């Protein structure tokens with residue numbers, strides 16, 4: 483009679499050769515990546531991630547599941563829908579490949595010794611991939627990933643305490659909860675401090691420059707910058723001191739007045755308007771102040787989830803390293819091409835990159851650091 487072996491039973495996992503498991507994890511990762519593509523596309527716009535099955539966005543054709551092989555299908559169809567031949571972004575292929583490589587790498591990192599730790603890290607990295615691409619597209623990280631990640635992280639830490647270098651389930655649970663609290667707490671503190679120090683960016687202009695707010699964006703000397711490049715959060719605000727302000731349509735006029743525009747409100751002095759109903763506002767001014775916060779509250783929750791999986795050390799490292807990665811990348815962007823005055827980047831991908839660094843080389847970095855002390 484067969485007995486069903488526990489999936490967390492080490493003997494079951496280690497009895498097979500290492501290459502077998504590494505390649506299995508790669509294939510499994512590619513399949514998961516195919517599902518992550520669905521999450522990346524549907525989660526931020528509030529669609530169900532389970533039904534309907536993935537289909538061509540143009541003609542609605544759905545590849546039968548038995549023909550849908552990760553990587554292979556995309557290559558076989560040369561990036562086109564099998565039915566209407568519409569192009570399918572190479573990103574679908576890359577997300578599948580990236581997930582496959584990441585799962586195999588997690589296995590190579592700890593799988594031989596602690597298979598269940600490797601699988602837990604795969605769950606975390608799958609979350610990183612979804613968070614990164616959604617943040618790039620929408621400047622948000624959905625609660626399913628961040629708050630869900632905290633819940634899953636704490637549950638897995640109870641089941642797999644080796645994730646926190648302990649054999650006691652209670653210790654695993656405690657270290658996970660402490661990690662979540664530290665990750666959340668320090669990021670929240672930095673966010674609040676940033677609001678005071680770096681939350682705004684003053685853009686100096688020639689004296690008496692004419693600035694236009696239209697339905698779609700800000701015009702300065704004939705150049706339009708769309709609002710979606712400036713605003714990332716409902717609380718973001720453009721502020722300026724206008725020498726004169728006027729609405730060409732209505733004939734209303736103001737002198738020496740403070741103007742504040744957010745996605746939902748336009749304030750001119752003490753007058754308030756709904757920006758949706760204003761077709762054009764013209765102003766003359768010497769400077770504008772733009773919202774410029776690197777992080778949002780989504781990043782606070784995201785760091786909570788990272789702490790739940792990686793403990794307080796992983797959370798502290800991820801926050802510090804993400805700021806270094808962000809600074810280096812921001813600088814390279816300025817060198818590579820002239821950075822636009824309005825350009826902004828999501829912060830979540832920096833955190834995900836830093837935490838991934840911690841997973842793979844955290845031990846080595848700690849040893850190197852301790853040797854220097």
Ligand SMILES: [Zn+2]
Pocket residue numbers: 538539540541542543563564565566567568
């Ligand atoms: Zn199609």
